[in-house]
Amino acid sequence: MFLSIKNSVLSNDAVKTLIHRIWRFTVLAKSMLKRLFRGGSSTENSSNSNESLSALTANMNLTDKRVLVSGATGFLGSHIAQALYDAGAKVTLLGRNEEKLQDMVKSKFTSDDPLAKKAPVTTLCGSVNNQDDAQKIAQRYVEEHGALDLLVNCIGSAEDKPFVFHTANEIGESMASNLNPIVYLCEAFLPKFVERKSGNIINFSSITGLVGQPMRSLYGANKGAVIAYSKSIARRYAADNIRVNCIAPQVVTGGLAEKMSDDVRVLLQETTPIKRDCVAKDLEGAVLMLANEQQGFVSGSVVNVTGGLVTW
């Protein structure tokens, strides 16, 4: 049979392609079987992550810390807000859609337990398309809450496309969704932090901004810009007791990972030294760590959350 293939039908290249496809199919099938028989996803080890996060939260004193989470209705933002709420912070959700914000409050932040003395979660609805929008949001926040202790920016979106095909509009749109709102919000709150000689900012970047990724050139560029901007303001305002840090995660299950093809996802999981997907809990842990006043000497850093995949 092999001979007949060799002699008549398939060229060497075609045979290689066929073998490669069989290999890819085997890898995919293996992964799917693993998920089926272990009764869960490839994030099975995340229970360990949950336990350690609970321990971390227990030791964390964010009680009464006033926190504003932007991008709060997104996948990542909602998880981060929940983690901060669980740690005792007074959380305000900032998003563009009032209905979604209210739904979130009802579904995730309403407790029937009278002993759970948690501050109620509040919302701020508004777009951050320019500096004026951000100033108004900052003003409204300060009027309602007095002052802000921690700003967490969970803003960003990516589209896979070859570099040469991006249009001029897409270049602007990518900046408008990945860089500009973060800068506007930081610039709006920094003067208030300076007045109080206290403040903490956590900006979500991406590992793509640090080490690049094919087909995501605009996203990578804007996430790189977020890192450089954050480092610049970290240095500028350090003497005012303001800390600024970034988190650079790899794709997260439930977030951008869902946009990846199955074979790339499998490949990513296989090459990640900690053999599992990155889950929201991993990023919650990173945020809680940077939010903690015990990390008061950590500023201008980029926390790499890639399970050991990127160590440089």
Place this chain on the structure above:
Amino acid sequence: MVELNVNTENQDARTTERPPQLLILGTGITQAAQESLSAGFHGIYYELPHAGENMRAYLKALNAQLKQSVPILNTVVVVVPMAPQGHEEQVDLQWVEETFGRTILVLQRLSQNLMSSKTPSQIIFVQFAMGESGHPNLITSSTLSGANIGLVKCLAKELGRYAVSANVIGVSDCDELNISFDMDDAYQKLFDLSGLGNNANVEKINSAMHHLVMSEMSVTGQVLRMDGGILM
């Protein structure tokens, strides 16, 4: 547009039989600096598009010029401008977006030339070194430089299969290329303590460009720091 070195007799010994075909894109760089930067290469200097410039017309003119002077383009050097004075106190996102957007549109066009050149090709950004570390008083330039670093790493991974490498040369101070800044006091003291501090000049940057061209894809997605050790 200025036609640069075509004197192959005095060509740098490190270059290959046919000198790399070079396009330098910059803003307001003197002719002397252009010539020093391109020593050992054959190519042209072309101004980056200005704010509000009609990009379609710009790209058409650039393409015509390339066809005439650099038919087999394989090296593109972008000398990234720093933000004008008065645009650094607070980050000027409009300037970042305009400068970054125009550079991308030009690079998209040139990438197609490089991908089809069928020889190892390079994209090299020469820029302010503080894109990696941030700078407390030059936030706009830092942000743009950070964006370029992210872009270059993505391009290195995306265009590598077409034998196109992409790198950044991070320069602390080079008056000839209008890249200069005052270090903040803390960094200056640390810098003085280290006893290094040879600033880059165009000749040294030219030498680094040759190094990157000669590496033929071994060096890609990197930031080559020519900052005298500031960011060591």
